[in-house]
Amino acid sequence: MRTQLLVWTILVAAVASPAQAKTTADEIREATTAFLETFATAQASRGYNVTFETGNIDSRLALAPCSADLAIEFTGDPWKSEHPSVQIACAGERPWRMFVTTTVSINGPALVAARPFGRGERVTANMLETRSVVVNASRRGIITDSQMVEGMIVRRPVNAGSVLTPDLLDAPNAVSRGDHVIITARRGAFSVRSRGKALANASVGEQVLIENLGSSRTVKANVTAPGHVEVPM
Structure with a gap:
């Protein structure tokens, strides 16, 4: 299954007031939870059930207030780890970033x-x-x-x-050592066929040495289908 990193932006509902002196641990926890809930909802629409827990965040945490929306993303692929970290970053006037550990089960x-x-x-x-x-x-x-x-x-x-x-x-072998195969020499739309003998085993998409039975030359060919190989002309 091909996986891309999911990047989500969590909008902070309350705008920091001039009196606000810090971004608290509770705010970081709430933002992380909202991010994971959004991820879980997106995967539910694809038939996956996601459960999660947020790791411990030091209650003494006191980061600068953020004048911009917090940006949150996984730092690893959650589809290949049950413990992906989450990065929370502020790109405001006093930028900062921190990491929160999580447990995610998909x-x-x-x-x-x-x-x-x-x-x-x-x-x-x-x-x-x-x-x-x-x-x-x-x-x-x-x-x-x-x-x-x-x-x-x-x-x-x-x-x-x-x-x-x-x-x-x-993948199963498309040609085996000793098999007689059809060699197609191709240049654009023009092609010529001849017969050859495989000198090794190979699957579709792999290269294999082929002995051309007409010329006795050995060529390196790409296996295109069972019993068929192709070489550039």
Whole structure:
């Protein structure tokens, strides 16, 4: 799943008066909570349930009053950590910034192993289940679409109930060492085909050495589909 840092601006309802001498711990806590609530609401619209806690803030905190709106953002990716920090910054006449620790739990659907997987197995639909998990408990990411993993090869043993992550699976070989393949030499719209033999294993998108059976030359080609490779002309 591709994740971008979420940046939110929390508007402070009360404008600092001339008599106000500081930004208090309570104000920082309220702003952080409002930021996390906004994040949770946004993820709920996508089918995720977010719970959170704000870390301790020293009650003796006394920052300069802020003449601008407080800007708040995660300093790390909350989708890959259960303890992302939040930065709160003031860009007013007396600028400052501080960090607040948080605990964020994002619960949502993910694919898990319905039974133990053995190394080298090819994944099929009946090997998969969808369960609600803590999505951001894994720094390696999760997989939600079964079509993305069906046909993939298990890289190492997986226990039943384990959350599937991209590093557990490999794309199957589109060509294997010794396979006869079709070589397409292409320049723009013009192309020429010939036959070759793969000298190594490779998946779609990878490069592989191919022996051209007509010329006996060895070329480096890109695998475009099972049994098909392409070289620039």
